[in-house]
Amino acid sequence: DGGITQSPKYLFRKEGQNVTLSCEQNLNHDAMYWYRQDPGQGLRLIYYSQIVNDFQKGDIAEGYSVSREKKESFPLTVTSAQKNPTAFYLCASRATGSGTQYFGPGTRLTVL
Amino acid sequence: AQTVTQSQPEMSVQEAETVTLSCTYDTSENNYYLFWYKQPPSRQMILVIRQEAYKQQNATENRFSVNFQKAAKSFSLKISDSQLGDTAMYFCAFMKHRAGNFGNEKLTFGTGTRLTIIP
Numbered sequence: 593d594g595g596i597t598q599s600p601k602y603l604f605r606k607e608g609q610n611v612t613l614s615c616e617q618n619l620n621h622d623a624m625y626w627y628r629q630d631p632g633q634g635l636r637l638i639y640y641s642q643i644v645n646d647f648q649k650g651d652i653a654e655g656y657s658v659s660r661e662k663k664e665s666f667p668l669t670v671t672s673a674q675k676n677p678t679a680f681y682l683c684a685s686r687a688t689g690s691g692t693q694y695f696g697p698g699t700r701l702t703v704l
Numbered sequence: 705a706q707t708v709t710q711s712q713p714e715m716s717v718q719e720a721e722t723v724t725l726s727c728t729y730d731t732s733e734n735n736y737y738l739f740w741y742k743q744p745p746s747r748q749m750i751l752v753i754r755q756e757a758y759k760q761q762n763a764t765e766n767r768f769s770v771n772f773q774k775a776a777k778s779f780s781l782k783i784s785d786s787q788l789g790d791t792a793m794y795f796c797a798f799m800k801h802r803a804g805n806f807g808n809e810k811l812t813f814g815t816g817t818r819l820t821i822i823p
Contacts, residue, residue: 625810625811632815634708634812634813634814634816635749635795635813636813637810640810650810651810680747682749691737691754691756691799691801691809692737692751693811694751695741695748695749695750696748697746697747697748698748698749
C-alpha cells in the first residue's frame, strides 16, 4: 500500500540526548515536511524539503536538524539544543504540482 | 503573514444532525488554497476537503461541504448526517499559491475545533 510511515510511534528521551525520528514515503512525492503539534495549538512547520539534497527552515527550526539523501526519506533529529522537545511530531508529503499535503501517523516524543 | 482563526474550541451534536464549524483567515493574497483536516483520537491527520480560492463553487465531498466566502475571508465546514466516526479535532488550514508553483508554500493552521458526536 502507498503511504507515509513514521517510526517509532512513541519515543522517550533523556535530557541532553539527541534523537532521530523516521519518516518514509512510497508515494513518489517530491516534497516532504515536518510539523510539531502542542496541546491547544495547531501544527507548526519545523523544516521542509522540495527535492533531494535540499531543505529549508520552517517557523520553529531551532534545535532541530534534517537530511534528505533519498527521495523516500526525511529524518528529523531533535537535538539537545531544543529546549522543550516534548510534543507530537507529524511528517507530511506532497506531490509535484499538487497543493495538498498528506500526513503520516505521527511520533509522540517525551523527554524524561 | 497569514493567520487562521477557529473561534469554536469545542462543539457537540447529536448523531444524524448537521453541524457547522467556523474558520476565518487573514491574508493579502489573491490566490490560495484552504483545507479542512480531521484528526481523530488516533492523531492521524486526514484531509477532509479542499477549496481553491479562484473557484466560486463550494467544494463538497459526500457529507462534507464548505461555505467559502472570499470577500469575508470565511471558510466554514458543514457536516451533514453526522456519524460517531466524525468525532475528532478539525483543523482549518491556509496555503498561498503562486501559479504553477507550490515550492516553498507552507500550511498555516488554526488551533482546531474539538467535535464530539453524541449517540
